[in-house]
Amino acid sequence: MKKPFAIMIFLGILSLACIGAFAQDNYIIESRLFRGTNDGDSLAQGSPVIITSFSDTWFVPSKAPLSASSAGPNSVSAMKAELANIYKLKTLDHINSAQILWDGKKESLNEAILFEGNLYPIHLYPKTLDGRTISLKIDVRRDTGQEEGVKILNTEITLNLDDPVVLGFPLNGQSYFLSLEVKKASGAEVGRIAIKPGEGELNWRQARSILPQPAFTVTPTYPEKCKKENIQGWVALYVFTNIEGKVIRVRILGSSHPDLAKSAVEAIRQWTYRPVIWKGKPVQSEFYMTVDFRLRDLNPSAEDSEK
C-alpha cells in the first residue's frame, strides 16, 4: 500500500474515533403541569386553548403531544389518579405536557405556557452529576412584560433517571403540580422533526436556543364546527420571527384536525414578540409551539381512548 493512502486511512480512523469520543448522551425532560382544587369547582372550562412554546423540544409528530406517553405507570392518567389520591383533590386539570430535548450540555431549557391570559415562563437548568443522577434547577414565573416577572417557584433538586418527581405548590388559592421526568433519549428518536435552517445572522441552532417573550398575543378561536362536533385536539407549529419580533412564518409540524391547525396559524401569525438581543444586536429566532384545544378536562378513561 502506498504511504499517502496509509496516512489517509490513519487520519480517517482517527476522525471516526474522535467523533465517537465526542458523541454524548441526549436526554428527554418530560414536564407536565396540573392544577387541582379541593372544593370541587372544575377549572377546565375556563381555558379551552393552551399554548406552549419551547426553545428545544422533541416529540413524535404523528401523535398528540398530550398523549405521546399516556401509557404505562407514569402516564398522565396514572399520575392524575395518584395525585388526586395523595392530595385528596376533587378536581385535577392537566394543563400541558412538554418533552424537551436536552443534549446533556446546554445550561438552560426554556418553556412558556400561555393559558387563561397569563404567560408562565419555566426555565430548567439541568446538570448531570453521574450516570443516573441529574441536578435540576426549576424557575417558574408569571410574565408581566417586565424583565423579571413575578417569581412563583424557584427550587433545586436532584433526581434519578426514569424516576419522576412531582413538585406541588400553592398559587392563588389553587394547587399546581409540575411533574418532571428525565429519560435517556435513544438516537433513533431524537431529531425526527426536520427543520431547514433559517436565514439571517444566526444559524438555526443558535436561533433555536432563544425563546422570545411575546409582547402581543391573540388566543386562537375554537372553530365552531369542532365545538359542535365536540372535537378536541392539538396543533404543533414551528414559528419564525424576524429581528423586530414579528412572526414572519409559521410552519405546521402536525395537527389532529385541519380546522384547529387553521385557527392556530391565523392567531399565531398576529403575534409579536419582544426582539431577541444576541451580542448587542436584535436577531431573528425560531421555536416550537403547541396549541391544545380542549372543551373539557380529559378524564382518565377519555384520555386513554385518545391513544
Added chain:
Amino acid sequence: MCKIYKFLYAAIPIRKWKSALIRRHFERCPYCAEEIIIKDHVVRAFFKPDWIRETPNLWPQIRPKIISRENRPKTFRPGISPWQLLARRWSLAAAAAAFLFLGAIGFFILRRNDHKISGPESSLPKDLIAAAPRVQVISAELGGMRAKAYIYQTRTASFIWIAPSKEPGELR
C-alpha cells in the same frame, strides 16, 4: 521562488494535492508569477522556430534578463538532496497527525471534566452526589421567599409539596 512555494513542495505528501496547491499559489503570488514569466521569456528566447533562419541579435536580447536574474538575492537554498526533502515531508506529515491526535484527546478530556464537575450551576457537595437517593431538595423558594419541602414517595414517583415557610431558612 518564495517560501510558501518551498513549504508547499516540502510539506504536502500527496502529489495531486501538492500540484493543485502550487498551481493555485503561482496564480496568486506576484513574485512567483514574475519568476515564471522571466523563465518563460528565457525559454522562448532560446527556442528557435524553423522559420527563423538567422538570429544574430539573440544574445543581446536575452543577456539582460539572465544577468538581472542572476543578480537577485537567492531565496531558494540549494543543496538539499531529494532524500532530505522526502524525509522532511514525511516528518511534517507525521508531526501534523500526532498534533491532531493529541489535540483531540486533550480537548475530549477537558470537555468531559468540564461537563461533569464544574459549571455555573454546580452547588452540590460531593458526598451528597455519592449518596444518590431517589430525590433530594437542595433549595426551595415560593414567591421569592424561603419555603419548606415535604417529600412523599411511592413506587412510581416522588411527590414534593413546597409550602411557604414562616421561619426563614427552614428547609425540611
